[in-house]
Amino acid sequence: MRGRKRVAVEVVVGLALLVVSSLALAPLVGMAGAAEAGKVIRVGLWSAPGSLSAINADSSYGYFVVHFIYDSLVEMRPDMSFRPRLARSWEISADGRTYTFHLDPRATWHDGRPITAEDVRFTIETIATPGVQTNRGNAIKSIEGLDANGKKMGATIPGVRVIDAHTIAITTKTAVDPARFLEQFGTGVFVIPKHLLEGLSPEQLARADALLRPTVGSGPFRFVRYVTDQYVELERYDHYYRGPARVDRILIRIAPAPSIAAALINGEIDVVAGPGIGEVPLQDWELVKRAAHLRPVTEPSLGYQFLAINHARPYFQDVRVRRAIAMAVDVDLMVQQLYKGQAVRARGPFSPVTPYENRDLDPIPHDPAAARALLSQAGWERGRTVELLVPTGNTLREQTAAIIQANLQAVGMQVRIQRLDFPTVLSRVFSDDFDLVVLGWTDTFDPDHVSSTFRTGGQYNLSNFSDPEVDALIDAAAAERDPARRKELYDRLQVLFQERVPAVFLYYPNMLAAVNVRLVDADPSIVPFEFRASEWDVRP
Structure with a gap:
């Protein structure tokens, strides 16, 4: 009974x-x-x-x-293989730089017009045009003729060549790991209709009905x-x-x-x-x-929660302050009490489901006494109050913010939480109008996602972090084709992240x-x- x-x-x-x-x-x-x-x-x-917008949706939502x-050229399957989408086949040149995509000739836009290689070129050129509001720059940045943010450095893009109506060749600046390019470019660029958007200025594109109310997709x-x-x-x-x-x-x-x-x-x-x-x-x-x-x-998840620290604030530019924040935050408490063990503590911005996490690296320890000492050494103003932004809608994230507030106040940093809806938080973050913010980020399986999040000037470098040694290591790892050598470079990068503290990496929820x-x-x-x-x- x-x-x-x-x-x-x-x-x-x-x-x-x-x-x-x-x-x-x-x-x-x-x-x-x-x-x-x-x-x-x-x-x-x-x-x-x-x-x-297929080129500038403001979030994962x-x-x-x-x-x-919309369709991309290829898709990634759960077994991490790549399958045809708009591109029914593709070849890679012997030097590893040129990818030739053959589009499916049956593909049409939702208004019945055929999808051609010119649509693909138009999409790349649109994303690459300075002034165009887009967050797809990271997907195309490896193409010859584009800068680190995926913007044109000249009048044309030499790395993009239309061969015929259904064939396009894309040449990268250097040879890259095919899995990296197919994930970044092949799955990350959603082809948009040239016949509806051609001739629009960057300002007109930002409010184009064909993008904001996408009745014609693929x-x-x-x-x-x-x-x-x-x-x-x-x-x-x-x-x-x-x-x-x-x-x-x-x-x-x-x-x-x-x-x-x-x-x-x-x-x-x-x-x-x-x-x-x-x-x-x-x-x-x-x-x-x-x-x-x-x-x-x-x-297990590819996405992690992290505490972004605005490096543009003068009072966060001393690495001792940032390391004090990292040592004050009790991530194990979050994993055990909030997530009941249904999360994994983050060592850095590389998911444990990928081979690139540095498993030899211990997480930054929770040490309030050491955090207080570091703040004292850095001359932290005891009367200063910093604002912690947290998007509403994710209960555990909101509870994570409350723990962070309590942890930081316990070591002498006064924190005021500001809860706002997700679009408002993003608007403030992209305007650099914040001190601290708790956000989530979903990795790609390829580790080069850090080039957009932690390289100087990266499109999603929300923390405004800049470090020449980190930049050089990110660039070297991105250009490396040998997986074993790439692993070594990314392992070193994670050590640097712990030393320089661009952000506080919290946990990967299941x-x-x-x-x-x-x-x-x-x-x-x-x-x-x-x-x-x-x-x-x-x-x-």
């Missing part, structure tokens, strides 16, 4: 939680009833996408939607509508060159983290969006695992996801599963 009582209590508690959570789900219910005919899959996304609407689904802060509706493109998708519609619903478990259990969403943008909160994980109609999916058992081939993954959306299906 004791076991039955415990089960009964769990059921009652679970129902109570669902009732409370369902109140927060009110905006989800019935918002798209007219679109529910046919096979429909409803995906839960934590926060609203600020932009759906926006690019999640972009993946359904992927398996077409954009129908975006009801702000509620849902994005997509419909199948029946003439998709790889064959029409198996389902009729995708509804991407905005389901804040506190509501997402109830939405799954109540059947209001069928699957979550995945790492960092739509997961099951840890406190709801056991509840979701017990739901008979849901399949839990978990795996992905906690779930999918309705009636869905087929739609399990979330650390490799973006939305790339495979045309294969998703629903059992009768």
Whole structure:
């Protein structure tokens, strides 16, 4: 009887939680009833996408939607292999510098126009044009004729050559690891329609309807509508060159983290969006695992949470202050108490699921006494209060910020937390209007992602970190083709990161996801599963 009582209590508690959570789900219910005919899959996304531009979506939330609407040249599969997408085949020259892509001649835009090599060239040139608002520079920066941020250094780009309507050759500055180039460029550039955007100035591109309301894409689904802060509706493109998708519609619903478990259990969403943008909160994980109609999916993550320190602030330029911050923060407490062990402490910005993490390197120790001593040596002003920004919507991230605040105040640094919605936080960060901010970053499998995040002038160098020795090491590692030698260089880079403290690397949370058992081939993954959306299906 004791076991039955415990089960009964769990059921009652679970129902109570669902009732409370369902109140927060009110905006989800019935918002798209007219679109529910046919096979429909409803995906839960934590926060609203600020932009759906294929060249400048403002976050992972926006690019999640972009993946359904636009195609890249290749796609990465869960086994880390690369498969054809717009490019049905490709060859690499003997010197490792020229990649020749052969486009699928069946591919068309959603308005029926053919997709050609000129569209690919136009996309690269648009991204590379100074003044164009884009965050795809890191994807093309290795192309000959572009600078470290992927911008043109002359009137033309010598590394891009159209051979015929369906063939384009891309030449890199130096020979690079093919896996690096195919991941960065092949999967990271979403081809945009030249016939709709040609001739627009950078200012006009920033507000072009064809990018912000992308009714003409190239992927398996077409954009129908975006009801702000509620849902994005997509419909199948029946003439998709790889064959029409198996389902009729995708509804991407905005389901804040506190509501997402109830939405799954109540059947209001069928699957979550995945790492960092739509997961099951840890406190709801056991509840979701017990739901008979849901399949839990978990795996180690590519994404990490980190504390960005604004190096542009004079009071953070002394490395002793930054190291004091790192030593004050109790990351083990976060991993054990907040995540109940469902996270891995970060040694640096390289995921433990890749071979590039330096496993011989111990994390910076939690040592409040040493942190206080370093602040004293650096002459830290005891009366100064710094602001810690934290985006709302991710409960564990907000709790992480509270721990950081308490840890820093315990060593003599006064901290005021400012909670803001994600787009507002990003706006302030990109305007350098911050002291400290807790954010998440999703790595690529190739380690060169650090060139955009920690190299001087990198597109996502949110901390404004600059160090010539770090820059030289990042460049050398990026140009190295031998995996063993690259590993050595990145191991050294991680040692430098601990010495120079560009940011405080916190932890890699495990992905906690779930999918309705009636869905087929739609399990979330650390490799973006939305790339495979045309294969998703629903059992009768």
